């Protein structure tokens with residue numbers, strides 16, 4: 001897939017948010033000194049009265065968002081993933097999730113692809129932290145198209161809190177412009193009967209490339225974009241496992257507690273098949289260029305293909 | 316084991332030293348093509364006064380148990396700390412040019428895990444450092460050691476509630492072996508702090524929290540030197556030096572401009588910065 005267009009998910013988010021803001025006067029945007037980096041500053045330029053920058057103070061950020069959400073507003077809260085799903089986790093638990101406040105936490109700079117800032121800024125535990133909270137929706141867009149659709153969906157979703165995971169790096173655009181996001185649905189992007197590759201975020205494109213490598217060996221891999229991690233799509237996940245009998249999960253996150261864990265929880269109860277989980281394996285990140293880090297932590301198409309061959313060989 | 320602390324440098328030698336450190340900061344971010352030069356350049360003068368005249372440490376023995384500790388809460392400004400540690404001989408200067416590269420111990424934010432000598436604390440998440448410094452200071456009390464703890468905090472650190480929890484606790488426990496230094500440049504990522512989130516009367520806030528406050532020009536070596544001495548001599552309360560600094564100090568096009576919080580100069584501006592920071596005529 002060498003010719004896929006690289007696009008920014010946070011740009012897509014910022015643009016979609018500003019457009020939603022023009023339609024819906026209840027939308028407000030909140031940040032903690034990262035308005036430009038997360039791209040919500042665009043909303044702020046267009047709607048200064050509905051834009052709140054609280055400075056470097058994330059606990060307050062989340063508490064204020066909860067109060068706004070419980071009183072008729074639709075807050076979108078954006079900061080880096082480590083300062084969204086890490087630092088103010090307790091405020092999210094008590095004032096947002098427990099009160100079922102419909103706060104849209106859209107976090108950018110998740111994962112290794114933060115790059116040179118290093119481990120302190122590379123959030124690899126956010127899917128875990130958020131999906132454990134009762135009633136918290138967790139969505140990980142695979143590219144800029146999906147980031148746009150998820151933003152528009154979140155603007156209309158009032159059932160409870162939402163966590164959306166975005167990245168700093170540009171991702172290959174793998175979805176068509178007519179793509180429609182369905183909350184709670186995993187999507188089969190490529191069918192195949194030999195093995196299933198389930199992924200989220202950047203790793204969806206990596207799995208599509210791995211499927212190409214496997215096809216050259218005569219192996220038909222099915223690729224599934226599990227963009228909604230919570231509520232997880234039990235039906236599609238179990239159905240795919242039943243079809244191929246072998247599953248590999250791939251994520252730019254700790255393998256503990258993330259997509260791989262969520263998939264295994266489903267399969268253990270519905271369709272136990274051999275599974276391999278690929279992700280960051282109980283390690284810290286470090287400084288480096290984004291794609292060099294992805295390679296260093298072996299989140300590559302070659303690695304996914306190798307694991308697939310090994311799993312098919314019964315290894 | 317005891318160790319020999321470094322001898323204080325004469326006050327009149329500090330400006331040239333600070334200029335050299337500033338050149339290293341520029342070199343590091345230019346070569347890394349990323350990083351945070353603004354805060355680091357602004358802090359260079361108070362860091363030079365602290366590290367070359369007040370901090371008791373021994374580069375040959377980085378884990379000396381009685382050493383004074385320096386905690387960089389605003390971890391993104393690490394180029395100034397790395398430049399000083401290399402200059403003092405904690406590690407090979409060549410390592411500076413691996414800043415932010417894959418596999419380098421000179422991480423984008425300082426990391427204790429990297430085992431780089433001289434690094435006391437893994438920073439990066441603002442608001443956490445003063446609590447760690449307080450714990451370090453209280454540990455001296457419990458273990459009967461008499462080191463001092465120095466902690467730099469930024470405007471951004473001062474916006475985090477945790478900094479004020481630590482401030483309250485340090486005053487409550489009358490921790491007088493702790494000196495905080497605020498890099499009070501009134502700038503942050505999204506703009507001037509007074510526009511993003513005003514800190515109000517910052518010295519008055521620290522005073523209200525029970526601290527001994529020294530409000531100084533962050534580029535006046537004499538005033539800084541006296542402030543560090545007064546802080547160390549003060550008994551019964553922690554001290555804070557509110558250092559009024561200029562972001563990007565020393566590089567004309569960066570001075571006072573919040574947009575140099577992070578970023579790197581192109582080749583022309585890199586050369587200009589080095590020229591402006593060149594050895595001054597005697």
Ligand SMILES: Cc1ncc(C[n+]2csc(CCOP(=O)(O)OP(=O)(O)O)c2C)c(N)n1
Pocket residue numbers: 032033034056058083087351353354355389391392439440441442469470471472498500502503504562576
């Ligand atoms: C808890 C936390 N939130 C957000 C950030 C991202 N961030 C890095 S520096 C910074 C603020 C910059 O202002 P200041 O700390 O005053 O530093 P200066 O620009 O003066 O160097 C922010 C928001 C962070 N590092 N930690």
